[in-house]
Structure formats: C-alpha cells, structure tokens
Amino acid sequence: MSSSIIEVENLTKRFGTFKAVDSISLEVKQGEIFGFLGANGAGKTTAMKMLSGLLSPTSGKAVVAGFDVFKQQNQIKKSIGYMSQRFSLYDDLTIKENIRFYGGIYGLKRKQWKEKGEALVRRLGLDEVEGKLLKDLPLGWKQKLAFSIAILHDPKIVFLDEPTGGVDPITRRQFWEMIYEAAHDGITVFVTTHYMDEAEYCDRISMMVDGRVEAYDTPEGLKKKYGVKTMNEVFIKVARP
Numbered sequence: 001m002s003s004s005i006i007e008v009e010n011l012t013k014r015f016g017t018f019k020a021v022d023s024i025s026l027e028v029k030q031g032e033i034f035g036f037l038g039a040n041g042a043g044k045t046t047a048m049k050m051l052s053g054l055l056s057p058t059s060g061k062a063v064v065a066g067f068d069v070f071k072q073q074n075q076i077k078k079s080i081g082y083m084s085q086r087f088s089l090y091d092d093l094t095i096k097e098n099i100r101f102y103g104g105i106y107g108l109k110r111k112q113w114k115e116k117g118e119a120l121v122r123r124l125g126l127d128e129v130e131g132k133l134l135k136d137l138p139l140g141w142k143q144k145l146a147f148s149i150a151i152l153h154d155p156k157i158v159f160l161d162e163p164t165g166g167v168d169p170i171t172r173r174q175f176w177e178m179i180y181e182a183a184h185d186g187i188t189v190f191v192t193t194h195y196m197d198e199a200e201y202c203d204r205i206s207m208m209v210d211g212r213v214e215a216y217d218t219p220e221g222l223k224k225k226y227g228v229k230t231m232n233e234v235f236i237k238v239a240r241p
Ligand SMILES: Nc1ncnc2c1ncn2[C@@H]1O[C@H](COP(=O)(O)OP(=O)(O)OP(=O)(O)O)[C@@H](O)[C@H]1O
Pocket: 015, 020, 038, 039, 040, 041, 042, 043, 044, 045, 046, 047
C-alpha cells in the first residue's frame, strides 16, 4: 500500500464569521489522481490554496509532501506544481519565454530548463510555434502547455484547479492522457473539476458541500453507495440532497 502524501484533519478556514472550509479531513496517497469536487462556492479553491501553501488556515492540521501547512508554506511551494484557470501563463510572452520564466521561478538551472523545455516542446509538437506569443495559441494548447510547465520541476504533487474549463471534449481527453502520464511517473494529481466524466477518471473523489466534505470514496464506491450509475447522479444526490 502506498504512503500518504497529503493528510488533512479538521482543516478550517474562516473569512470573518463565515466558514469557507469547515473542518475537512482527507488523505491522498502518493501517485494517486484525487478528484476534489463540489458545487460553485463549496470551498474547493480555498482548501486547495491552503494545501498549496498560498493561504494560511484558521485551524486544524494538514501535512503536504511532509510539510506543515501552518509553518512550512515555503517548503510546500517548492514541492508542488500549481495550475489554475486564473493563474496561468503570460499571454504576451512566447512559449519559449514562458518556459524560461517559470523554469526560473521553480528554481531550475539554465541547463535544466533548456533541456526540459526542449523535451516538452517536442512532446507537445510545438516546435513550429515555440516563438509565437501565447495569446496566438488555441486555449486547449495553452492548457496543455500550462500543465507541462506546472510539472517542469518534477514536483511531488500537482494541484489543478479546473484545468480544462472551456475546452472541447477531445482536448479534455488529451489533457487527461497527460494527467495519467504524470501519475504514472509518480506525481500525485489533486484536481478540481465541474465535469463529471472527468470525475470518473479519478482514483478517488471527495465532494464538498458548503465547506464540508460530504462524500469521499472511489467513483465505483460512490456510485454503489448512492445506488446510481454515473458520477453525475452521485453529484446531484450529494450536492442537492
Ligand atoms: N478572501 C475571501 N474573503 C471572503 N470570502 C471568501 C474569500 N475567498 C472565498 N470566499 C468565499 O468562500 C466561499 C468558497 O469559495 P471558493 O472559491 O473556495 O469556492 P469553490 O468551491 O472553489 O468555488 P468555484 O467552483 O466557484 O471556484 C465562497 O462563498 C466565497 O465567496
């Protein structure tokens, strides 16, 4: 049995008197693809920011990649990759410049980001367009590139906040193939999504409702528990009881 890479116990975040995240507990195993689901405003982004060292929790406990989310936020940031729809690549830089920029942020040496960047461009078939500005690429390509850059430094965990929003099903499927490859290489994937077909691709799932974790199991286990055939139906039962 693989060991846990994320351990969360009664983690809470208050904004004033409002509890955006209300005493959540969960565990993610190394190399797992963990789906972090919930309706809009359920508290997913807030929880994910705490786990990635970007936001201080109010109370509870969480250890990410062996580091404490209260005291070791900088070490956490170095051990993870993060990609969200809002925080992505720079539109006014070329593909190559984005790789160089993020390689620098992740602390890679020139030789490392050059080698890894070249391999990445080849793997994604972007050789012809690497000198193009990001804004001239289709959204699906930008997302694949953003994901590849988020794991350029071989992090232990990559946090993906709605990584496939707004793209067509074929591009989403290709994106998920990249996720599988990363997991196969031992990177733990922690992903939020509103697409229930994507939830089916995860090893395990948690579903948040109003700041709390209301369901937590494998997709198969959840479907069995709620007596339904799809994750869509599970979501409707859990999120709108
Ligand atoms: N800085 C903040 N100050 C006050 N309230 C906040 C703050 N950040 C988030 N919230 C509130 O906390 C709740 C949870 O927000 P969060 O963004 O974590 O939800 P989410 O599940 O990620 O939603 P979505 O799917 O829409 O991204 C929301 O009601 C939101 O308005």
